[in-house]
Amino acid sequence: MAQFGRRALLQGLGAGLAAWPFRAAAAAGPLFAAALVEGDAHAIAILDRDGAILRRLPLPGRGHDVTQGRGWLVAFARRPGTFALAIDPAGGRAPVAFAAPPGRHFYGHGVFTPDGLLAATENDYEAGRGMLGLYDPSDGFARIGEWPTHGIGPHDLALLPGGARLAVANGGMDTHPDTGREILNLAFMEPSVAFLDARDGTLLERHTLPAAWSRHSTRHMDLLPDGSVFVGCQWQGAAAECPPLLLRFRFGEGHAALPLGAAERAFDGYVGSVAANPARGTVALTSPHGDVAAVVEGATGRLLHLHRQAEVCGVAPAGAGFVRSSGTGAFGPARHAGLAFDNHVLALDPASRAGD
Amino acid sequence: MRIPTALALSLVLALPAAAETPDGPAVEAALSAAADTVATGYERVATSAEALVTATDALCAEPSGTALTRARDAFADAVLAWSRMEPIRFGPILSDNAAERMHFFPDRRGIGLRQVQAALAETDPAVTDPATLAGRSVALQGLGTAEYLLHGTEAGTLATPEGAFRCDFAAAVAARLAATGQEVADAWADPEGIARRFAHPAPDHADFQSVDDALRTLVGVFTNGMEGIHDGRVAPYLEDGADMTGPRGAAWTRSGLSGPAIKANLAGLRDLFEGARIESLNAGDHAPLWDEIAFEFDNLLALMGAFTADPPPPEAERRDLIGAVWLATGTLRDTFGGRMAPALGQSAAFSVTDGD
Numbered sequence: 001m002a003q004f005g006r007r008a009l010l011q012g013l014g015a016g017l018a019a020w021p022f023r024a025a026a027a028a029g030p031l032f033a034a035a036l037v038e039g040d041a042h043a044i045a046i047l048d049r050d051g052a053i054l055r056r057l058p059l060p061g062r063g064h065d066v067t068q069g070r071g072w073l074v075a076f077a078r079r080p081g082t083f084a085l086a087i088d089p090a091g092g093r094a095p096v097a098f099a100a101p102p103g104r105h106f107y108g109h110g111v112f113t114p115d116g117l118l119a120a121t122e123n124d125y126e127a128g129r130g131m132l133g134l135y136d137p138s139d140g141f142a143r144i145g146e147w148p149t150h151g152i153g154p155h156d157l158a159l160l161p162g163g164a165r166l167a168v169a170n171g172g173m174d175t176h177p178d179t180g181r182e183i184l185n186l187a188f189m190e191p192s193v194a195f196l197d198a199r200d201g202t203l204l205e206r207h208t209l210p211a212a213w214s215r216h217s218t219r220h221m222d223l224l225p226d227g228s229v230f231v232g233c234q235w236q237g238a239a240a241e242c243p244p245l246l247l248r249f250r251f252g253e254g255h256a257a258l259p260l261g262a263a264e265r266a267f268d269g270y271v272g273s274v275a276a277n278p279a280r281g282t283v284a285l286t287s288p289h290g291d292v293a294a295v296v297e298g299a300t301g302r303l304l305h306l307h308r309q310a311e312v313c314g315v316a317p318a319g320a321g322f323v324r325s326s327g328t329g330a331f332g333p334a335r336h337a338g339l340a341f342d343n344h345v346l347a348l349d350p351a352s353r354a355g356d
Numbered sequence: 357m358r359i360p361t362a363l364a365l366s367l368v369l370a371l372p373a374a375a376e377t378p379d380g381p382a383v384e385a386a387l388s389a390a391a392d393t394v395a396t397g398y399e400r401v402a403t404s405a406e407a408l409v410t411a412t413d414a415l416c417a418e419p420s421g422t423a424l425t426r427a428r429d430a431f432a433d434a435v436l437a438w439s440r441m442e443p444i445r446f447g448p449i450l451s452d453n454a455a456e457r458m459h460f461f462p463d464r465r466g467i468g469l470r471q472v473q474a475a476l477a478e479t480d481p482a483v484t485d486p487a488t489l490a491g492r493s494v495a496l497q498g499l500g501t502a503e504y505l506l507h508g509t510e511a512g513t514l515a516t517p518e519g520a521f522r523c524d525f526a527a528a529v530a531a532r533l534a535a536t537g538q539e540v541a542d543a544w545a546d547p548e549g550i551a552r553r554f555a556h557p558a559p560d561h562a563d564f565q566s567v568d569d570a571l572r573t574l575v576g577v578f579t580n581g582m583e584g585i586h587d588g589r590v591a592p593y594l595e596d597g598a599d600m601t602g603p604r605g606a607a608w609t610r611s612g613l614s615g616p617a618i619k620a621n622l623a624g625l626r627d628l629f630e631g632a633r634i635e636s637l638n639a640g641d642h643a644p645l646w647d648e649i650a651f652e653f654d655n656l657l658a659l660m661g662a663f664t665a666d667p668p669p670p671e672a673e674r675r676d677l678i679g680a681v682w683l684a685t686g687t688l689r690d691t692f693g694g695r696m697a698p699a700l701g702q703s704a705a706f707s708v709t710d711g712d
Contacts, residue, residue, distance in 0.1 A: 064712065078712060108712065128465065155712075176464055178605070180587030184464055187456035187494045215450075219712075238450040239563035239573070240553075265565050268572060272712075289572070291703055311703050327703070343712060 035063025035342040044075040051334025065344040069112025080105040080177040098141040114163035121154040130154035147201025171217035222276040232271025258301030266292040277317035288313040314345035391551035393631030395544035402537035404437040408530040416523040439617040440624030443581030447550040448543035460495040468495035484524035486531035497532040507610040578692040586685040593678040600674040619660035626653040
């Protein structure tokens with residue numbers, strides 16, 4: 001498996017670096033970041049809500065999610081990739097490329113802690129355990145430590161309101177780069193959502209699923225200001241036995257299933273992305289397997305809207321609604337022929353846009 | 357006007373997917389034929405496991421070299437029958453860890469080996485009774501355990517009374533294999549079961565509510581099945597210094613069935629492709645594609661035939677052959693995902709087969 005060293009990555013960025021600096025704050029309307037692929041070329045892009053690509057920077061391999069904090073945008077390699085690229089959207093600092101250490105790969109997601117560290121979900125694949133790698137943006141994203149996620153196959157994670165706790169979706173699937181996407185522990189999966197102390201990684205709570213749901217991999221999440229964590233799952237069992245794909249977790253309470261009723265089957269056992277809209281208290285979930293997106297009311301789980309769209313996956317809050325992207329090049333109302341957006345879209349907050 | 361949610365959902369769900377899905381009697385005929393092929397394959401698994409029960413019982417009753425050879429032959433038949441079905445992962449084989457009970461693989465952490473060695477060392481009485489073995493680890497009751505018992509360290513004792521415990525253990529494993537195989541075969545033979553739901557999708561089914569659901573599953577079988585063969589079964593041969601009779605990380609290295617099992621994996625997918633008469637779905641438009649797939653299957657089976665020939669070809673030639681198999685399985689995987697999927701009205705963009 002290729003390891004992307006800092007030098008090699010920066011060399012590979014080439015002319016893109018010169019084109020990168022831009023005053024995001026000067027652009028009109030909300031902005032978004034997403035990883036994309038066009039032929040053999042991989043990139044991270046900044047787009048407006050109309051889907052216009054304002055800036056684009058090459059990545060050395062397939063990217064997955066993007067996170068923001070401390071004035072940086074960080075794009076992660078999709079699993080089992082090992083590179084990450086931090087970009088200053090204000091353009092004042094040169095991009096910083098960094099890599100997961102030997103024996104680890106990224107899962108494609110990360111979040112900034114209240115202490116200003118970047119916590120990235122990683123696979124310690126020889127030991128088969130999930131970790132959060134801690135990277136210090138004030139020191140060139142040097143890896144300064146790690147915390148166990150208390151589960152196998154951590155995927156998405158989120159910082160809860162107030163900043164005291166992290167929620168991590170331990171999907172439960174053990175994989176190894178040597179065997180591709182093959183799941184090594186289907187018979188012994190134990191998916192969970194773990195709540196960790198965001199300051200020191202101490203495990204505060206760990207919520208597992210019922211035994212009959214052991215193949216229900218918790219994967220993607222977003223949250224509402226009341227602390228509700230909405231988790232989209234991926235079912236690895238027989239389709240006839242698929243549990244509800246959207247679960248809600250609350251610290252101190254455990255989980256509740258939010259069944260989608262007749263629409264559930266349309267997701268084909270897979271939620272590719274989850275996004276919450278705090279302005280409306282709504283939650284969107286998508287499935288590129290089922291070519292479908294839904295919006296539910298966060299408080300009740302009531303299905304509000306269902307939308308058919310080929311390869312829809314990326315979704316982020318935009319105004320009172322959501323903007324969606326797809327593997328067929330759709331972003332909001334725009335269609336980019338020959339281009340495919342990866343699974344996630346990040347809505348840039350004004351602080352990151354200004355580079356604060 | 358406010359449209360009731362249920363009506364709005366039904367309207368949205370009734371919209372066609374982005375690509376056109378084949379429909380009508382030809383599709384149901386193809387799906388029925390596919391279900392018949394799968395059902396026949398599982399019958400073969402159950403029958404071969406039952407023959408292994410007979411052979412191991414005979415070996416235990418009267419241990420001898422001849423009886424051991426017969427048991428090993430029956431084991432090989434069971435492995436090859438299972439290998440034909442191994443890439444086809446949908447329906448009852450995903451329930452109650454049935455696939456892992458048949459064969460716990462890959463087993464990177466050596467769980468199965470540790471457990472079988474411990475059971476032998478301790479002469480654990482629970483493993484010689486199929487009823488109690490059923491309650492033990494799934495890694496202990498499948499073909500991997502049978503292989504170790506029949507071909508592993510000190511397997512020769514099976515030909516003598518000294519191997520009585522080991523033989524009873526093998527007979528119990530054979531009984532568990534027969535029970536698991538029969539369980540899955542019965543589920544496919546049930547006239548009201550999976551086969552009917554798959555071939556005749558209906559909105560009240562939990563799994564196959566539409567032709568799209570069934571076709572998406574069928575395409576997924578080919579794409580994911582071929583990827584599993586490519587990444588998990590063929591790739592181990594490509595490591596530096598790999599043993600061409602059974603490299604580290606390959607299945608069936610003790611019994612020498614690594615190559616024949618890959619050939620059976622491919623034959624199983626070919627059987628399904630031919631059995632389902634997929635070409636009948638859209639013959640006019642896509643005849644060259646179906647011809648190409650059929651040609652690639654023939655090519656792969658010929659390559660694996662040469663690779664597994666008796667006497668085996670020289671080492672260098674075997675390396676070339678398996679290298680060609682690796683390339684061709686990768687090509688066919690991409691053909692299924694990128695070309696067969698859209699030909700059957702399914703999305704084909706880069707994320708369609710991903711779970712991430």
